Amino acid sequence: MTVQLCRAEACRSMGTEALTAHIEGHTGCKFDSGYQVDTELETVYCLGQCALSPAMTINGELHAACPRHAAKVRALV
Ligand code: FES
Numbered sequence: 001m002t003v004q005l006c007r008a009e010a011c012r013s014m015g016t017e018a019l020t021a022h023i024e025g026h027t028g029c030k031f032d033s034g035y036q037v038d039t040e041l042e043t044v045y046c047l048g049q050c051a052l053s054p055a056m057t058i059n060g061e062l063h064a065a066c067p068r069h070a071a072k073v074r075a076l077v
Helices: 016-027 066-076
Strands: 002-006 040-044 056-058 061-063
Touching: 002 016, 016 040
Parallel strands: 002 040
Antiparallel strands: 002 056, 056 061
């Protein structure tokens, strides 16, 4: 699984850091530490979804407004 999490300004203001902690805690991996077992967590800076921040991709599929879909994020990551 590859997760790209936007940590640019709009997403940071909407809860990216809480998502970071959730994803790292759930996967046991750290962002920007390369490929670990079957997971890579990568920081990106703007996915073009600022109006729906915070935004992320999971295996290339875009997910936006993540805190409003927290259950979905937990199921995916
Ligand atoms: S700042 Fe995150 S999608 Fe633009």
